Amino acid sequence: MWSYMPFAQTLIHWYQRHGRDLPWRHTRNPWHILASEVILQQTQVKQGWDYYLRFIERFPTPQAMADANEEEVMTYWQGLGYYSRARHLHAAAKTLATMPTMPQTAADWQRLPGVGPYTAAAVASIAFGEAVAVVDGNVCRVLSRHFAMDGPIDTTAGLRDIRHMAQTQLPPEAPAAFNQAIMDFGATVCRPRNPECDTCPLRLSCQAFLQGRPEAFPIKARTIRIQERHLIYLFVLTPDGLWLRRRPADGIWPGLFEPLSFEAETFDEAERQCLAVLHTLTPNAQPALLAKPFIHQLTHRKLHCSALWWHTDTTLTPTNGFQAVGLAHLDDYATPVPVTRLLKHLSTITKA
Numbered sequence: 477m478w479s480y481m482p483f484a485q486t487l488i489h490w491y492q493r494h495g496r497d498l499p500w501r502h503t504r505n506p507w508h509i510l511a512s513e514v515i516l517q518q519t520q521v522k523q524g525w526d527y528y529l530r531f532i533e534r535f536p537t538p539q540a541m542a543d544a545n546e547e548e549v550m551t552y553w554q555g556l557g558y559y560s561r562a563r564h565l566h567a568a569a570k571t572l573a574t575m576p577t578m579p580q581t582a583a584d585w586q587r588l589p590g591v592g593p594y595t596a597a598a599v600a601s602i603a604f605g606e607a608v609a610v611v612d613g614n615v616c617r618v619l620s621r622h623f624a625m626d627g628p629i630d631t632t633a634g635l636r637d638i639r640h641m642a643q644t645q646l647p648p649e650a651p652a653a654f655n656q657a658i659m660d661f662g663a664t665v666c667r668p669r670n671p672e673c674d675t676c677p678l679r680l681s682c683q684a685f686l687q688g689r690p691e692a693f694p695i696k697a698r699t700i701r702i703q704e705r706h707l708i709y710l711f712v713l714t715p716d717g718l719w720l721r722r723r724p725a726d727g728i729w730p731g732l733f734e735p736l737s738f739e740a741e742t743f744d745e746a747e748r749q750c751l752a753v754l755h756t757l758t759p760n761a762q763p764a765l766l767a768k769p770f771i772h773q774l775t776h777r778k779l780h781c782s783a784l785w786w787h788t789d790t791t792l793t794p795t796n797g798f799q800a801v802g803l804a805h806l807d808d809y810a811t812p813v814p815v816t817r818l819l820k821h822l823s824t825i826t827k828a
């Protein structure tokens with residue numbers, strides 16, 4: 477006989493019947509669970525799936541990743557974005573490789589680089605059965621809707637209430653099942669838009685549904701203002717190769733490689749900067765369009781991306797931190813998602 481609350485009971489029942497069959501659900505290996513959780517932060521499950529399998533095949537243990545250099549780790553991460561996650565995971569692997577045994581509690585996992593309360597709770601509950609609740613966006617949504625919690629989740633007090641509610645609902649005898657159930661339920665049934673309330677097993681107790689306004693929850697104190705920016709990439713191709721430079725260690729895409737880039741509030745301003753720099757290389761340079769303009773969406777920024785390329789038979793010495801990279805070696809350089817996309821266009825053109 478189950479001793480826990482109907483809310484948890486319903487979710488676990490649902491999970492046993494309808495939970496997604498995901499590769500990281502078949503393991504209690506804490507390193508593999510950690511890798512899956514870090515990969516899935518800010519990444520769709522569909523996209524993260526292959527990355528996870530490739531990752532644990534190449535880095536089956538913390539030691540295997542600790543022995544790899546950063547360039548290789550970044551190459552395996554390329555395309556997932558938010559590259560600081562990979563750097564932190566690499567740092568965590570180095571720390572874990574020095575430990576005689578894996579940490580067992582969420583508090584100990586949280587001492588590792590880049591491991592926050594959510595990831596620590598996921599690893600400790602799933603791998604070691606610690607009765608600690610996970611709180612991510614899915615959990616916030618399910619709890620705030622079901623219990624009609626009106627504290628804004630982007631305030632300290634609102635988040636504290638959610639954490640408390642999650643911990644109160646968590647059945648101590650089944651923390652792994654509950655945590656995975658509520659996250660999966662939030663991702664597939666109680667979705668941000670168009671939740672499946674009509675067939676939801678919680679609808680008779682869900683306060684938001686009973687009030688007729690499920691999508692009003694979770695409540696937020698402030699909505700994020702999306703900034704629109706224009707970004708022009710200039711691919712300079714010389715006899716020695718393509719000019720690439722490593723981005724700074726802070727800001728977006730830290731430490732990744734990119735061609736010349738010009739970002740501004742307007743397209744005209746970005747273009748003016750781009751042409752001014754190109755004309756310092758050679759006054760009569762005529763760049764060509766590399767690809768159709770496209771939009772790359774970041775959390776707080778909508779980037780309108782354009783790309784030009786310019787080819788010269790004259791050998792030029794790269795300056796300002798750029799290096800000429802032979803086209804055959806481009807795969808060794810981890811690049812931001814828009815650059816990776818544009819490199820495919822460049823490769824088609826240069827092979828033609």
Ligand code: SF4
Pocket residue numbers: 618621622665666667671672673674676677678679682683684685690
């Ligand atoms: S009834 Fe709707 S809002 Fe409530 S838990 Fe179910 S899917 Fe979410």
